[in-house]
Amino acid sequence: MNNPNLKQQVDSRRTFAIISHPDAGKTTITEQLLLFGGAIRQAGTVKGKKTGNFAKSDWMDIEKQRGISVTSSVMQFDFAGKRVNILDTPGHEDFSEDTYRTLMAVDSAVMVIDSAKGIEAQTKKLFQVVKRRGIPIFTFINKLDRDGREPLELLEELEELLDIESYPMNWPIGMGKGLEGLYDIHNERIEFYRPERYEGERFIKLTDGEIAEDHPLKEKSIYEDVLGEVELVREAGDQFDLEKIERGDQTPVFFGSALTNFGVETFLETFVQLAPKPHAHKTDADEPISPYEEEFSGFVFKIQANMNPNHRDRIAFVRVCSGTFERGMDVTLGRTGKKMKLSNVTQFMADTRENVEEAVAGDIIGVYDTGNYQIGDTLYEGKLNVAYEELPSFTPELFMKVTAKNVMKQKSFHKGIYQLVQEGAIQLYKTYLTDEYIIGAVGQLQFEVFQHRMLNEYNAEVVMTPMGHKIARWIDPEQLDERMSSSRNILAKDRFDQPLFLFENQFAMRWFADKYPEVELKSLM
Ligand code: G4P
Numbered sequence: 001m002n003n004p005n006l007k008q009q010v011d012s013r014r015t016f017a018i019i020s021h022p023d024a025g026k027t028t029i030t031e032q033l034l035l036f037g038g039a040i041r042q043a044g045t046v047k048g049k050k051t052g053n054f055a056k057s058d059w060m061d062i063e064k065q066r067g068i069s070v071t072s073s074v075m076q077f078d079f080a081g082k083r084v085n086i087l088d089t090p091g092h093e094d095f096s097e098d099t100y101r102t103l104m105a106v107d108s109a110v111m112v113i114d115s116a117k118g119i120e121a122q123t124k125k126l127f128q129v130v131k132r133r134g135i136p137i138f139t140f141i142n143k144l145d146r147d148g149r150e151p152l153e154l155l156e157e158l159e160e161l162l163d164i165e166s167y168p169m170n171w172p173i174g175m176g177k178g179l180e181g182l183y184d185i186h187n188e189r190i191e192f193y194r195p196e197r198y199e200g201e202r203f204i205k206l207t208d209g210e211i212a213e214d215h216p217l218k219e220k221s222i223y224e225d226v227l228g229e230v231e232l233v234r235e236a237g238d239q240f241d242l243e244k245i246e247r248g249d250q251t252p253v254f255f256g257s258a259l260t261n262f263g264v265e266t267f268l269e270t271f272v273q274l275a276p277k278p279h280a281h282k283t284d285a286d287e288p289i290s291p292y293e294e295e296f297s298g299f300v301f302k303i304q305a306n307m308n309p310n311h312r313d314r315i316a317f318v319r320v321c322s323g324t325f326e327r328g329m330d331v332t333l334g335r336t337g338k339k340m341k342l343s344n345v346t347q348f349m350a351d352t353r354e355n356v357e358e359a360v361a362g363d364i365i366g367v368y369d370t371g372n373y374q375i376g377d378t379l380y381e382g383k384l385n386v387a388y389e390e391l392p393s394f395t396p397e398l399f400m401k402v403t404a405k406n407v408m409k410q411k412s413f414h415k416g417i418y419q420l421v422q423e424g425a426i427q428l429y430k431t432y433l434t435d436e437y438i439i440g441a442v443g444q445l446q447f448e449v450f451q452h453r454m455l456n457e458y459n460a461e462v463v464m465t466p467m468g469h470k471i472a473r474w475i476d477p478e479q480l481d482e483r484m485s486s487s488r489n490i491l492a493k494d495r496f497d498q499p500l501f502l503f504e505n506q507f508a509m510r511w512f513a514d515k516y517p518e519v520e521l522k523s524l525m
Helices: 006-011 026-036 061-066 097-105 121-133 151-162 221-236 242-247 264-274 407-423 444-458 506-515
Strands: 013-020 074-079 082-087 108-114 137-142 165-168 170-173 181-184 189-192 203-205 250-255 297-305 314-322 324-326 329-333 338-342 345-348 353-355 358-360 364-369 378-380 398-404 427-431 437-441 462-469 471-474 489-494 499-503
Touching: 006 013, 006 358, 013 026, 013 097, 013 121, 026 074, 026 082, 026 137, 026 264, 097 121, 097 297, 097 314, 108 121, 121 137, 121 151, 137 151, 137 264, 151 165, 151 221, 151 250, 170 221, 170 250, 181 221, 242 250, 250 264, 297 364, 297 444, 398 407, 398 444, 407 427, 407 444, 437 444, 444 462, 471 506, 489 506, 499 506
Parallel strands: 013 082, 013 108, 108 137, 137 250, 165 250
Antiparallel strands: 074 082, 170 181, 181 189, 189 203, 297 314, 297 378, 314 364, 324 358, 329 338, 329 378, 345 353, 345 364, 398 437, 398 462, 427 437, 427 489, 471 499, 489 499
16 A cells, blocks of 8 residues: 555554563553553553453453453553554463563563562573574663662673663662662663652752752762663673664663652653664565555564453464554465455554554554464565564473364364464474373463363363473484483474474483483473
């Protein structure tokens, strides 16, 4: 479609996800961002989902219990001339492969860290997925209003554990009860935590890195300490480098307190300036597709099934990669060549599902699906005929043996499993010699959804026997010797018949690696 404003619209998009460990403050910060963007009017709208006060939805119990709400999967708002799309990455109990796949649809990520806890397990996992994509990562160190760890120590941990350069955009002046404000290196100013204590000004400009001689902050010893630390970081630390940031080799670090809404707006202002606009996406052809390409294209990165048996509809989440989406347009589904009419399409706002009229690269649209789409599918307009790069599979960590409860219903059991595996809801393995079914997931919720959908959509009751956490590692079939297997490293095969071991723990894996040093152990993403 000919859209004269396409370039300008695309350039205004900022599409990102927030990655963090549960309780670091992702929901609180998201809410603050939505408030700044005018997408919600009061705090508690997003947060409410945890307490049961979530937006109305017709989804079933499991979804409600978990607080998963399709309405908060994508949140869009305008801020400072930019259109911001935040993609939710479900955490807590609803951590799943979808959480990882969402990261395939964003142009940057914001990592939220609890200042008292530092880098935690889930943050690290998500970080690694983002890092491999080579997209920019911005860091927000949260909960400054509480006593946390020293900023220098936190930056060091970031560099050591995550192997990424860090650049502090600002520096806390005190913390917890002693929090005075932020020394804003990037904007050369001080932002006060409680301006009422300091002549009512929230921001004071610095001259040559210093506040005016007669300012009361000058008398505080913490101010001198901060000057010393900032000096140290300037001399010994990494220099701000936009190119490195764009490649994901350096992360700009912001400090703040989401709960008291301190430092969040400063973060957002700088973020929308530095964060990248939508980039070209790789396809099966030599050339990536430019976001300014006139014909519409996009890929499905997530399918959310309706858990309500009365409403079998599903929503396919499509990342728009080029052109302009228009309601009612005709597109081709690349995998099947089938023509599809995109009439029933939603856009996601914080507390409503609204019909979308127009979307461009960077935006996410939710396409009503009656079972046509699969994760990774490409949709395109006209003769564009592209196939976007396949989405990676992620190494599952939790495993269950699964059988049909009723042996008479084997047929629907097999049909259900294969369709749900195709759809990307779960991963399927078999024991190598005996062909028993094992399903793998990255989070517990995937099993529950699987069990529920098997029963409701395929009328197949399943019996699941937990195998617990395992470390899955693939090996070259040529190197396989069945005698390598034991109860601590179960030999299995994936749905492409490739062999892998399910190790009981790190120790079992190291023991194996020592015993068979010639065998290379490979993980998925
Ligand atoms: P999550 O989505 O990353 O899991 O975290 P969430 O925002 O739900 O925050 C987890 C807890 O941390 C919440 O407290 C929240 O109020 C608190 N929190 C978030 N940001 C800050 C901050 O900047 N400072 C302080 N002191 N606390 C913060 P909770 O008691 O678990 O929940 P609630 O009962 O307050 O809702």
